[in-house]
Amino acid sequence: xxxxxxxxxxxxxxxxxxxxxxxxxxxxxxxxxxxxxxxxxxxxxxxxxxxxxxxxxxxxxxxxxxxxxxxxxxxxxxxxxxxxxxxxxxxxxxxxxxxxxxxxxxxxxxxxxxxxxxxxxxxxxxxxxxxxxxxxxxxxxxxxxxxxxxxxxxxxxxxxxxxxxxxxxxxxxxxxxxxxxxxxxxxxxxxxxxxxxxxxxxxxxxxxxxxxxxxxxxxxxxxxxxxxxxxxxxxxxxxxxxxxxxxxxxxxxxxxxxxxxxxxxxxxxxxxxxxxxxxxxxxxxxxxxxxxxxxxxxxxxxxxxxxxxxxxxxxxxxxxxxxxxxxxxxxxxxxxxxxxxxxxxxxxxxxxxxxxxxxxxxxxxxxxxxxxxxxxxxxxxxxxxxxxxxxxxxxxxxxxxxxxxxxxxxxxxxxxxxxxxxxxxxxxxxxxxxxxxxxxxxxxxxxxxxxxxxxxxxxxxxxxxxxxxxxxxxxxxxxxxxxxxxxxxxxxxxxxxxxxxxxxxxxxxxxxxxxxxxxxxxxxxxxxxxxxxxxxxxxxxxxxxxxxxxxxxxxxxxxxxxxxxxxxxxxxxxxxxxxxxxxxxxx
Amino acid sequence: xxxxxxxxxxxxxxxxxxxxxxxxxxxxxxxxxxxxxxxxxxxxxxxxxxxxxxxxxxxxxxxxxxxxxxxxxxxxxxxxxxxxxxxxxxxxxxxxxxxxxxxxxxxxxxxxxxxxxxxxxxxxxxxxxxxxxxxxxxxxxxxxxxxxxxxxxxxxxxxxxxxxxxxxxxxxxxxxxxxxxxxxxxxxxxxxxxxxxxxxxxxxxxxxxxxxxxxxxxxxxxxxxxxxxxxxxxxxxxxxxxxxxxxxxxxxxxxxxxxxxxxxxxxxxxxxxxxxxxxxxxxxxxxxxxxxxxxxxxxxxxxxxxxxxxxxxxxxxxxxxxxxxxxxxxxxxxxxxxxxxxxxxxxxxxxxxxxxxxxxxxxx
Numbered sequence: 001x002x003x004x005x006x007x008x009x010x011x012x013x014x015x016x017x018x019x020x021x022x023x024x025x026x027x028x029x030x031x032x033x034x035x036x037x038x039x040x041x042x043x044x045x046x047x048x049x050x051x052x053x054x055x056x057x058x059x060x061x062x063x064x065x066x067x068x069x070x071x072x073x074x075x076x077x078x079x080x081x082x083x084x085x086x087x088x089x090x091x092x093x094x095x096x097x098x099x100x101x102x103x104x105x106x107x108x109x110x111x112x113x114x115x116x117x118x119x120x121x122x123x124x125x126x127x128x129x130x131x132x133x134x135x136x137x138x139x140x141x142x143x144x145x146x147x148x149x150x151x152x153x154x155x156x157x158x159x160x161x162x163x164x165x166x167x168x169x170x171x172x173x174x175x176x177x178x179x180x181x182x183x184x185x186x187x188x189x190x191x192x193x194x195x196x197x198x199x200x201x202x203x204x205x206x207x208x209x210x211x212x213x214x215x216x217x218x219x220x221x222x223x224x225x226x227x228x229x230x231x232x233x234x235x236x237x238x239x240x241x242x243x244x245x246x247x248x249x250x251x252x253x254x255x256x257x258x259x260x261x262x263x264x265x266x267x268x269x270x271x272x273x274x275x276x277x278x279x280x281x282x283x284x285x286x287x288x289x290x291x292x293x294x295x296x297x298x299x300x301x302x303x304x305x306x307x308x309x310x311x312x313x314x315x316x317x318x319x320x321x322x323x324x325x326x327x328x329x330x331x332x333x334x335x336x337x338x339x340x341x342x343x344x345x346x347x348x349x350x351x352x353x354x355x356x357x358x359x360x361x362x363x364x365x366x367x368x369x370x371x372x373x374x375x376x377x378x379x380x381x382x383x384x385x386x387x388x389x390x391x392x393x394x395x396x397x398x399x400x401x402x403x404x405x406x407x408x409x410x411x412x413x414x415x416x417x418x419x420x421x422x423x424x425x426x427x428x429x430x431x432x433x434x435x436x437x438x439x440x441x442x443x444x445x446x447x448x449x450x451x452x453x454x455x456x457x458x459x460x461x462x463x464x465x466x467x468x469x470x471x472x473x474x475x476x477x478x479x480x481x482x483x484x485x486x487x488x489x490x491x492x493x494x495x496x497x498x499x500x501x502x503x504x505x506x507x508x509x510x511x512x513x514x515x516x517x518x519x520x521x522x523x524x525x526x527x528x529x530x531x532x533x534x535x536x537x538x539x540x541x542x543x544x545x546x547x548x549x550x551x552x553x554x555x556x557x558x559x560x561x562x563x564x565x566x567x568x569x570x571x572x573x574x575x576x577x578x579x580x581x582x583x584x585x586x587x
Numbered sequence: 588x589x590x591x592x593x594x595x596x597x598x599x600x601x602x603x604x605x606x607x608x609x610x611x612x613x614x615x616x617x618x619x620x621x622x623x624x625x626x627x628x629x630x631x632x633x634x635x636x637x638x639x640x641x642x643x644x645x646x647x648x649x650x651x652x653x654x655x656x657x658x659x660x661x662x663x664x665x666x667x668x669x670x671x672x673x674x675x676x677x678x679x680x681x682x683x684x685x686x687x688x689x690x691x692x693x694x695x696x697x698x699x700x701x702x703x704x705x706x707x708x709x710x711x712x713x714x715x716x717x718x719x720x721x722x723x724x725x726x727x728x729x730x731x732x733x734x735x736x737x738x739x740x741x742x743x744x745x746x747x748x749x750x751x752x753x754x755x756x757x758x759x760x761x762x763x764x765x766x767x768x769x770x771x772x773x774x775x776x777x778x779x780x781x782x783x784x785x786x787x788x789x790x791x792x793x794x795x796x797x798x799x800x801x802x803x804x805x806x807x808x809x810x811x812x813x814x815x816x817x818x819x820x821x822x823x824x825x826x827x828x829x830x831x832x833x834x835x836x837x838x839x840x841x842x843x844x845x846x847x848x849x850x851x852x853x854x855x856x857x858x859x860x861x862x863x864x865x866x867x868x869x870x871x872x873x874x875x876x877x878x879x880x881x882x883x884x885x886x887x888x889x890x891x892x893x894x895x896x897x898x899x900x901x902x903x904x905x906x907x908x909x910x911x912x913x914x915x916x917x918x919x920x921x922x923x924x925x926x927x928x929x930x931x932x933x934x935x936x937x938x939x940x941x942x943x944x945x946x947x948x949x950x951x
Contacts, residue, residue, distance in 0.1 A: 208739075212739065222691075
């Protein structure tokens with residue numbers, strides 16, 4: 001649009017006025033630098049996404065583990081075609097559906113309470129409700145493992161003590177346990193999407209329905225909900241995909257109960273068999289990719305032409321419903337959600353860390369020996385420093401890459417930008433487990449002595465690949481809010497391209513960069529499924545060490561480390577919220 | 588019987604009064620416009636009539652029936668007030684066709700499908716949109732959406748039609764045309780309408796009566812001509828165009844048969860004019876003369892009453908249809924709009940005058 005109006009006539013005049021040589025050399029120099037950048041991005045993204053994917057396909061046809069001589073055959077695909085795996089597939093989809101539907105209902109209810117009612121302290125409640133999303137799932141999985149243990153779980157003990165019953169009512173090692181744990185993540189995840197839709201909707205669309213004689217409830221059903229349907233569908237599929245990718249919940253609560261899903265089946269076939277069956281695992285990974293692909297295509301197809309623009313940009317506040325005394329009920333509901341998803345698990349970690357043995361809670365069992373043990377555990381410290389190093393460097397790398405990719409793909413008209421965008425988006429379809437296996441093959445197949453495997457850089461590459469789709473999205477939306485005029489105006493007033501980038505674009509987009517950075521850091525800190533495949537002695541990260549301690553029955557030390565991580569989560573979340581607030585006031 | 592009655596209604600957001608003690612009666616079939624700059628409380632007033640905001644004080648009645656009484660804690664929600672409303676953004680639901688949008692109020696009222704079909708078709712014919720019935724709503728232009736919004740507001744024959752700046756999102760030419768069409772439709776159907784706008788021209792052209800608001804208060808209620816030619820205060824006078832204000836001392840004040848007052852003034856010049864209220868002799872008055880009501884004195888034409896000034900032309904700007912001239916006089920710098928053909932040059936000494944019936948005094 002601006003090209004047509006601003007570029008047409010004045011551009012020709014300038015070209016005519018400028019000297020012939022300037023007209024020739026300037027664009028060609030410019031073009032070559034541009035091409036180098038585009039080519040570099042394609043190589044980097046290709047290495048991060050296409051290469052492991054290609055190696056995954058290669059590995060699925062290869063009879064031996066990565067790096068060994070073998071032959072090509074279809075045995076991998078043949079071996080995954082059996083009845084057990086059909087049950088695994090049903091489990092995977094069924095569990096994901098079973099957690100997505102109630103999560104969505106709950107998220108809509110919570111989002112409505114926060115965005116559309118006069119419930120007291122809504123801004124504070126919003127922070128509390130979204131907090132579970134930022135806690136590494138491995139922490140709450142372990143906490144719930146202790147809370148809902150059928151023999152000695154705290155909840156069961158309290159129940160028995162209160163009612164005198166002898167039978168434990170709760171067993172987290174079940175379908176219900178897996179779903180319950182997944183819901184604690186998907187609800188705040190969905191909430192974050194939906195609350196903004198509730199806020200951004202033009203209130204007159206609802207008001208006009210009321211003027212036409214429809215009651216509040218009818219308006220909600222006929223107008224609000226239907227208008228939100230495309231966005232709700234989108235969130236539904238996103239949550240479904242996340243559920244299929246999920247590793248921690250089925251690992252902790254499914255495997256002990258012999259309930260397997262695709263991710264745990266892949267993990268088991270590599271880690272829990274006499275000889276790791278890489279071909280089987282790789283073939284299974286490829287199968288899950290196909291499932292993802294089908295879901296993503298379904299999502300596109302559903303959303304095709306179904307986005308209603310309900311945002312008018314007019315600064316009206318959304319309709320707030322006065323609940324009267326009911327506002328204390330909604331308030332209590334939000335607090336209950338927070339207690340169940342945060343206070344209970346964190347409380348369990350605190351209790352667990354101070355008693356000699358988990359499950360035996362009496363005064364003479366109180367101790368601080370676990371803190372001492374953790375402090376003297378060299379492996380924990382090493383994992384802590386590895387995690388911090390990977391988090392700081394990885395988040396910076398992810399966001400830098402994401403900023404450049406987003407700039408090229410949405411603010412330039414360069415050739416190749418669509419390819420770059422698609423490549424950056426590709427890891428979105430790859431569960432961490434699948435990407436981990438892809439990189440296993442990829443590192444083993446690297447030509448010559450490039451010793452990546454076995455170092456923390458192997459983890460770094462996987463984290464950057466996994467984080468890029470989100471960082472690109474965050475930065476794209478940041479750039480999209482900045483009008484082209486801001487950039488063009490700077491150029492017209494004499495700033496060079498790089499001065500403009502630094503003084504205008506980065507100056508305006510850095511809050512988004514920082515918010516994305518914290519998100520990426522969280523992502524790295526909580527990552528388990530790729531890490532568990534790619535770590536080796538010396539390059540452990542906290543989540544891997546936690547899992548190992550847990551498998552060795554050291555739930556008490558796990559609690560101590562979990563609390564440390566919780567402190568980090570709260571610190572970073574606080575910084576992030578401060579940044580968001582300052583951004584809102586400046587933009 | 589009055590269709591809408593507002594009795595000392597106010598709306599407080601926190602401690603700030605968005606509307607402060609407003610009183611208004613709208614007769615059945617009347618077209619009344621709430622006019623004022625943004626933030627003057629006109630939209631809040633409309634929304635209180637609609638029931639989308641609850642009034643903090645006072646009582647609102649529609650069709651003789653109380654719909655909200657703050658003192659009694661009585662409040663009828665918007666869906667039970669039987670009103671039609673056109674929103675500034677039109678609020679056409681994007682997930683429905685044109686037909687479904689217009690049929691919505693009837694479906695809510697559980698009308699038979701035959702009746703719905705007939706009445707929607709009629710309503711769409713009224714706004715000349717029957718050809719578009721099956722279009723999805725987002726595929727309409729702004730002007731078409733506006734027509735659909737009107738059809739939807741009229742289809743269930745509401746007691747009152749409320750309109751919140753319905754023309755402000757249209758381009759200038761379409762705005763005039765749509766406004767005139769809507770006014771004809773309103774007259775034909777005889778539907779009571781309460782209309783909000785910040786556009787003076789629109790308010791003049793459409794309304795039976797105009798309510799001028801500022802800072803949450805109603806300043807004056809009257810016919811467009813009253814408001815324009817006989818304002819009660821300087822604020823109302825200055826709201827339309829950019830009139831000349833001349834300070835003067837009142838020499839004499841007499842009541843006229845039509846209820847207005849005739850003043851004899853002295854401000855270094857002498858003249859006669861009218862005012863709406865009594866101004867005591869010796870008090871200060873501000874005389875409003877609109878630039879288009881002043882004339883160049885030429886030849887020996889006789890001018891009945893009024894006032895005249897001598898001055899030197901400072902500036903003369905040709906604007907096509909007319910010519911804006913500023914003249915330095917003993918009463919200050921006066922702006923007048925002249926026929927474009929007359930051409931006083933800067934520096935020229937000229938005499939201008941205003942007829943008695945076009946000069947209007949307000950308290951200083």
